[in-house]
Amino acid sequence: MITVVVDETARRVRLRVRGTVQGVGFRPFVHQLAAAMQLDGFVRNDADGVLVEVQGRRLDAFIDALRRQAPPLARVDAVELEELASRPDAGFVILPSDPGATRTRIPPDVVTCDACLADLNDAQSRFYRYPFVSCTHCGPRYTITRRLPYDREHTSMAAFALCPECRADYANPASRRYHAESLACPRCGPRLSHSIDAIVALLRAGAIVALKGLGGFQLLCDARDDAAVRRLRQRKSRASKPFAVMVGSAAAAAALASRELEAIEREWLESRARPIVLLPYAGALAPAVAPGLAHLGVMLPCSALHHLLFADDGTLALVATSANPGGEPLVIDGADARRRLHGIADVVVDHAREIVVRADDSVVRAHAGGAVFLRRARGYVPEAIDLGADGPAVLAVGAHQKVTVTLTRGREAFVSQHLGTLDNAATLDFLEHSVRHLVALAGVRPERVACDLHPDLASTRWAERQGLEVVPVQHHVAHVAAVMAEHGLRAPLLGVALDGYGFGADGSAWGGELLAIGAGCWRRVGHLAGLPLPGGDRAARQPWRIALAVLQQLGLDDSRFADLDAASTLRRMLVRMCVPQSSALGRVFDAAAALLGICTVQDYDGQAAMQLEAAASSVPPCVPLPHGAGFTLAGGVLSLWPLLGALADPRLAPRDGAALLHATLACALDAWIAAAAAAHGLRVVALGGGCVANRRLVDDLLARLRARGLDVRVARRVPCGDGGLSLGQAHWAREAACAWQYPHASSSCCLATAPESASTAS
Numbered sequence: 001m002i003t004v005v006v007d008e009t010a011r012r013v014r015l016r017v018r019g020t021v022q023g024v025g026f027r028p029f030v031h032q033l034a035a036a037m038q039l040d041g042f043v044r045n046d047a048d049g050v051l052v053e054v055q056g057r058r059l060d061a062f063i064d065a066l067r068r069q070a071p072p073l074a075r076v077d078a079v080e081l082e083e084l085a086s087r088p089d090a091g092f093v094i095l096p097s098d099p100g101a102t103r104t105r106i107p108p109d110v111v112t113c114d115a116c117l118a119d120l121n122d123a124q125s126r127f128y129r130y131p132f133v134s135c136t137h138c139g140p141r142y143t144i145t146r147r148l149p150y151d152r153e154h155t156s157m158a159a160f161a162l163c164p165e166c167r168a169d170y171a172n173p174a175s176r177r178y179h180a181e182s183l184a185c186p187r188c189g190p191r192l193s194h195s196i197d198a199i200v201a202l203l204r205a206g207a208i209v210a211l212k213g214l215g216g217f218q219l220l221c222d223a224r225d226d227a228a229v230r231r232l233r234q235r236k237s238r239a240s241k242p243f244a245v246m247v248g249s250a251a252a253a254a255a256l257a258s259r260e261l262e263a264i265e266r267e268w269l270e271s272r273a274r275p276i277v278l279l280p281y282a283g284a285l286a287p288a289v290a291p292g293l294a295h296l297g298v299m300l301p302c303s304a305l306h307h308l309l310f311a312d313d314g315t316l317a318l319v320a321t322s323a324n325p326g327g328e329p330l331v332i333d334g335a336d337a338r339r340r341l342h343g344i345a346d347v348v349v350d351h352a353r354e355i356v357v358r359a360d361d362s363v364v365r366a367h368a369g370g371a372v373f374l375r376r377a378r379g380y381v382p383e384a385i386d387l388g389a390d391g392p393a394v395l396a397v398g399a400h401q402k403v404t405v406t407l408t409r410g411r412e413a414f415v416s417q418h419l420g421t422l423d424n425a426a427t428l429d430f431l432e433h434s435v436r437h438l439v440a441l442a443g444v445r446p447e448r449v450a451c452d453l454h455p456d457l458a459s460t461r462w463a464e465r466q467g468l469e470v471v472p473v474q475h476h477v478a479h480v481a482a483v484m485a486e487h488g489l490r491a492p493l494l495g496v497a498l499d500g501y502g503f504g505a506d507g508s509a510w511g512g513e514l515l516a517i518g519a520g521c522w523r524r525v526g527h528l529a530g531l532p533l534p535g536g537d538r539a540a541r542q543p544w545r546i547a548l549a550v551l552q553q554l555g556l557d558d559s560r561f562a563d564l565d566a567a568s569t570l571r572r573m574l575v576r577m578c579v580p581q582s583s584a585l586g587r588v589f590d591a592a593a594a595l596l597g598i599c600t601v602q603d604y605d606g607q608a609a610m611q612l613e614a615a616a617s618s619v620p621p622c623v624p625l626p627h628g629a630g631f632t633l634a635g636g637v638l639s640l641w642p643l644l645g646a647l648a649d650p651r652l653a654p655r656d657g658a659a660l661l662h663a664t665l666a667c668a669l670d671a672w673i674a675a676a677a678a679a680h681g682l683r684v685v686a687l688g689g690g691c692v693a694n695r696r697l698v699d700d701l702l703a704r705l706r707a708r709g710l711d712v713r714v715a716r717r718v719p720c721g722d723g724g725l726s727l728g729q730a731h732w733a734r735e736a737a738c739a740w741q742y743p744h745a746s747s748s749c750c751l752a753t754a755p756e757s758a759s760t761a762s
């Protein structure tokens with residue numbers, strides 16, 4: 001009995017807990033912990049996160065547990081401690097939120113937790129087969145929240161008054177539904193317009209169902225019913241762009257794959273965010289699901305509602321695609337769905353829980369020991385990217401395709417959900433709405449706005465209307481800066497952009513770039529030799545145009561395109577006119593796909609490259625064409641013309657050509673990047689751009705570069721393509737002393753003293 005006092009005498013401390021600590025069950029967790037350890041004091045939400053005052057013995061154990069045992073959705077970034085004088089206190093209480101609670105975060109939407117799934121399947125539970133069951137560990141968050149603090153009255157659940165049973169759970173710190181703002185039950189919560197049985201029966205009968213999901217309406221149909229899938233394609237005017245499918249379990253997903261799933265693929269499939277995961281596809285579903293591709297996007301149920309669809313039949317496979325008619329943003333409102341999806345969906349399944357902000361399903365792909373995002377939205381937004389240091393509040397608005405916006409606050413960067421292509425008024429409205437929503441959630445006013453260097457983009461013009469200082473950032477610099485932001489990389493380093501089109505600092509089309517990055521400045525030290533783009537934008541949609549121009553320039557037979565209507569016109573034009581050039585790697589893929597007869601006209605962005613990768617996957621890796629035969633390298637300019645000449649050989653089988661393309665590209669890009677790294681004395685490489693999503697190419701390239709001892713980083717937490725641009729723009733606009741030097745650095749720029757031999761302007 002004498003030994004007890006040695007521990008320590010009672011202390012009182014104030015703990016400031018920062019991170020994602022509101023709306024995640026943190027306060028009841030603290031309450032239970034304090035009660036179990038017989039401590040006195042209080043916990044409350046406030047403007048900076050959670051504030052705890054606690055008094056008693058063994059406080060170090062309490063603080064340790066605060067970090068280690070935090071609830072699943074919480075992310076504790078820091079616990080700051082201040083010693084206070086002890087004072088009389090009795091018991092531990094949860095105090096009401098401080099109304100100034102704005103400098104915090106809300107978590108993304110989260111898949112139904114195991115405990116709620118158990119309730120869903122428990123005939124004795126009041127949540128039995130209730131599609132909107134949730135608790136503090138799961139359910140919608142971002143998509144139902146209007147503003148902070150995250151309290152029920154600031155969410156779309158405010159429309160549903162809690163029944164007595166739910167109110168009792170909500171008020172009980174011992175319940176996992178204590179202050180669960182998304183709480184609802186069949187008595188008091190939203191109801192589905194159709195029964196689950198009716199929905200499943202309709203799907204089974206070949207119907208196309210529009211279902212209000214977490215972040216918007218999805219179009220569903222039976223993925224084994226080819227007629228239904230083709231009907232969906234025809235009604236959606238979507239000829240061949242692949243659809244994603246939803247299946248009931250990881251085992252069902254694995255059964256669709258052409259090889260055993262990698263651990264990381266399984267992990268992503270089953271993660272709380274529930275993204276669509278691109279898997280190698282064995283082709284067992286309806287042929288119209290993913291025509292011509294060796295990959296399939298697969299997701300598991302992301303909410304209780306989706307779980308119920310598979311409850312009675314684990315073998316069901318559903319096409320699940322965003323309901324975004326005409327390339328406009330996702331439909332989120334029932335009345336809007338009945339109007340705009342009329343003629344597409346046979347049935348609209350609605351409910352009264354309002355979606356405050358839309359969020360598409362996220363798409364990821366396993367890749368070189370990690371994963372890359374193809375689309376980042378539901379389940380990840382608004383998780384913050386840590387920029388490593390404080391800086392001004394900056395808003396960035398991306399470029400044109402796959403646009404996201406980013407807002408920074410202190411050292412955090414909030415990257416919005418995927419917004420879409422800014423080629424219609426509705427998507428621009430969505431951008432505006434998303435900016436307002438981010439500003440409301442982050443509680444900061446931006447001081448400047450970063451945009452693309454292209455003066456004519458809708459995003460650039462929008463930025464110029466905001467009355468803030470505008471910082472234009474070159475497209476490929478932004479790709480590189482996004483990788484720097486995410487990995488905390490500091491200049492100097494070598495930036496590499498393997499991309500499609502981006503507006504170059506000289507006004508021409510860039511997209512295969514080597515950039516020496518200094519502290520807030522950059523210089524173009526290399527690029528791909530240009531390819532002709534006859535017809536400009538049309539050439540990107542119709543790869544045969546580039547291929548024909550390549551054949552002409554190489555003096556090779558181009559009769560393979562003679563049947564195409566516009567071919568003779570194009571031939572005449574090539575003789576008479578000066579054709580714009582592009583240094584984009586994406587155009588090399590386009591040209592190769594058309595030369596090999598794999599894809600001459602693209603129905604969707606990136607189709608040629610995806611089909612090339614699919615073709616290559618059917619044969620083993622091959623020996624690359626070496627320097628000279630496959631490519632040439634001179635003064636930082638990499639020419640892939642020899643490779644294209646080789647691919648023009650009509651005796652080459654398409655899939656062998658596709659394999660040769662990938663192998664030779666990896667070899668050529670490796671030599672090009674390594675030469676620049678050596679010439680500039682750089683060892684760190686930030687690799688960005690849309691082509692980084694090509695696993696066949698990038699796995700090979702990364703292995704080669706890393707074998708040389710280079711430290712190569714790619715984007716892991718935001719898309720490698722244009723969906724990551726806004727993060728890069730925001731980061732660059734905070735860092736940039738001189739935003740864009742081209743072709744020569746100014747005297748104030750640290751790159752001005754770089755060795756002249758490195759200059760490769762051509």
Ligand SMILES: [Zn+2]
Nearest residue numbers: 113116135138
């Ligand atoms: Zn739950």
Ligand SMILES: [Zn+2]
Nearest residue numbers: 163166185188
């Ligand atoms: Zn209730």
